[in-house]
Amino acid sequence: MIVLGIETSCDETGVALYNSAPWENNAPAHQGIMGQALHTQIAMHRDYGGVVPELASRDHIRRVLPLLDEALLAAQLELSDIDAVAYTQGPGLAGALLVGSAFAKSLAQGLKLPSIGIHHLEGHLLSPLLGISAPQFPFIALLVSGGHTQLMLVSGVGKYQLLGETLDDAAGEAFDKTAKLLGLDYPGGAALSKLAETGQLGRFDLPKPMLHSGDLDFSFSGLKTAVLNQVNKFLSTGVSDTQEIARFHADIARCFVDSLVAVLVSKSEKALKQTGCKHLVLAGGVGANVQLRTALNASAKKHGFEAHYPPVDLCTDNGVMIAFAGALRMLADNNGSTTSGAFDVKPRWDLASNNLI
Template sequence: MIIIGFESSCDETGVALACTEKGLLAHALHSQIAMHREYGGVVPELASRDHIRRILPLTRQVLEQAGLGMADINAVAYTAGPGLAGALLVGASVAQSFAWARGLPAIPIHHLEGHLLSPLLADPAPEFPFVALLVSGGHTQLMRVDGVGTYELLGETLDDAAGEAFDKTAKLMGLGYPGGPALSRLAEQGDATAFDLPRPMMHSGDLDFSFSGLKTAVLTRLKALEKETGTLSDRQRADLAAATEAAIVDVLSSKAIKAMKQTGLKRLVVAGGVGANRHLRAHLLKAMARLNGQVFFPPLDLCTDNGAMIAYAGALRIKAGLAVLDGGNHAFTVKPRWDLQDVCVSAASTPAAG
């Protein structure tokens, strides 16, 4: 079966084609970073309008890439949540309209499940079961994954997520948007040992996270430096960026390794935008080698939000028998807030119609 997938949860419009037998066939992505940079963050109304402009041209693009036509599509998958309500509605409306016009089944996909399963597109791909470190946007979670739709939450952030810590500290330092990548680039020029920043909850004894205290510590250090010198030098700014990145990476790595030991599993999967961080990748590769385990990452171009993970999650749900394929009911809703546990096999696998 061939599935077309639509992603429009925030500031990237993604469309992709996946096959239940052959995997990913084609994908295309448009990022809104340039548009939102002027405002220092995502403007929901502008995001929704841009999704409307981009989604159909991207659909034509992926069909041309794969050498397929609309008649070749067997099912439609789309991000139903979580995310920005208006942005989600664009992708969901297009997906459901496509499905209704062609008499196809439409499969609502949880955005985080898409990220969670995206490392399966890597070569080599992990086998089940594995522990997943999910670090995407406002989410930082550790999950045990025993199969498609079989997820156990091991730990999560109690306040700011890792991605938010990157973005908020970058903003405090006056770096550009998006803050996380800008901070990481600056950190490459700095000395991570120049400043001693806290590692919140690293030794808490559980698998939960907290990053709001780190942001406060960076703010306090910035104020102290500005009081001493009047303004930050380029060296101080780079050192503080490096120290911030090191603190975040240390906490993520420590908790991930603790989860590996607690579960007894030997495969770790890292998914989400922060999974593209080179420091985090290097740290986890070394740590897992010491445990005689393996760590898997999605391809770099699939770390951020994309349609490939949604189309592929739809294909995997079909193969696992977890998708309704009658193609009859096209009533739909979106869920700006949606717990990943709600899509587990033991719970409802689709959002309620409304």
Template sequence: MIIIGFESSCDETGVAVACTERGLLAHALHSQIAMHREYGGVVPELASRDHIQRILPLTAEVLQKAGLAMGDIDAVAYTAGPGLAGALLVGASVAQSFAWARGLPAIPIHHLEGHLLSPLLAQPRPEFPFVALLVSGGHTQLMRVDGVGHYELLGETLDDAAGEAFDKTAKLMGLGYPGGPALSLLAEKGDAARYDLPRPLLHSRDLDFSFSGLKTAVLTRLKSIEKESGPLDSTQQADLAASTEAAIVDVLAAKAIKAMKQTGLKSLVVAGGVGANRHLRAKLQAAMKGLGGEAFFPPLEFCTDNGAMIAFAAAERVKAGLADLSGDSHAFTVHPRWDLQDVCV
């Protein structure tokens, strides 16, 4: 079965085609970073309007890359949530219209399930069961994954997600948008040991996270430095970026390894935008090697939001018998807030 998938939950427009037998066939992505940079963050109305402009040209591009025509598609998938309501409606409307016009089934996909399964697009790919660390701008969760649709929440953030901590700290430091990648790039030049920053909940018995206090600690340190010596020079700025990154990575790694020990599993999957962080990857790979296990990551191009993970997740749900392929109804809704447990078997 050949499935076309649409992703439009926030500020990336993604379209991809996947096959239940052959895997991912083709994908294309447009990022809105350049547009939103002027405003210092995502503007929902502009994001929705840009999705409208991009989604059909990307669809044509993907079909051409895959050597397919519209008539070759057997099902349509789309991100139904969570995300920005207006942005989600663009992808959902196009997908459902496509499905209705051609009499095809439409498969709503949970955005986090797409991220959760995206490391399966890499080689080597992990085998079930595994522990997954979902870490992005809006979510930080640890999940036990026993199969497609079989997800158990082990721990999650109580406030800011790790990606938010990167972005908000970068904004405090005047690094521009998108903040997370800018902070990580600057951190490469800094001394992570120079500034002692808190590691919230690092030694708690549970697997939950908290990052809002770290942002406050960085703000306090910034004010202290400026009071003592004026605006940060380039070395101080790099050192503060490195110290912030180290604090976030330390907490993520410690909690992930604690989850591995508690579950007794040997495979750790890391997904989401922060999963592209070089220091996080290196720390987790070393820690898993010490446990006699292995850490798996999606290809860098699939760490951020993309259509490939949506089309692929739909194909996996079809193979697992978890997708409604009747095509009887094309009524739909989107879910700006949507618990992953709602799509579990």
């Protein structure tokens, strides 16, 4: 079964084709990736310091059809070779989601194919199955994507239990807001992580929010505020030496990243212990963070669990994860495929409510 996947939840337009045959035959899942194309809107939104929903929606309209042609060419396929169409139904920006839904369902109706709406986070948490070292069910998923930071128990496709989530700012939001405080360009998460590599360990005593809360929830707004206080304190000294300013930025970035990573790793260890799982999956945009991967690898070695990651190019939003999740849903025999003409989207959508019975 060849599934076309379309992702338009925010500021990336992703189109991909996935063949489910390897998965069905117990071969490595990544062998089913046939072709993909992706366009990011980062350059367009940078001048505004964040995503502008109306601009994002318009750009998806311009990009999706040429990207489909590009993905088909890469896969050496025709539209007639497709068996089903999967699209991101939510959560995300309503206008952006409507572009993908309208395009996917119109295409599916025209080709007389089933279409299936996919939860954006389900695409992320299943994407490590496409890695060289794929996890086994059940596993713990640490989802750190955009406005989401969650710990999930994944017992199988469509079998998800929320163990903990952020109560305010997600990890990705804290990264971007802190980067903005330090004058880094949007999106600042990757730049902040890079800057932290040159910083001094422990110069600033930043909080590790909810580290000892006893539950698996997160909170990062206080960490961001602590950085703001340190920035204001530094500015009040009137320092003008560029090297000293650069050292301050690198050191505060290092301490911020260390604090955030310490919380994510500690909560993940606790989730593994509570559930008895031996596999941990890191998924989502922050899943590409070098410091977090290094810390999780060290923890895995110390505590005897296995850490799994999606390929780096599949950490950010992409069509492959949607096509893959669509294929697995279709194979689950309770696929929720839609046949109506409605362009239905769910900008706010609880992943656990999407479980298969």
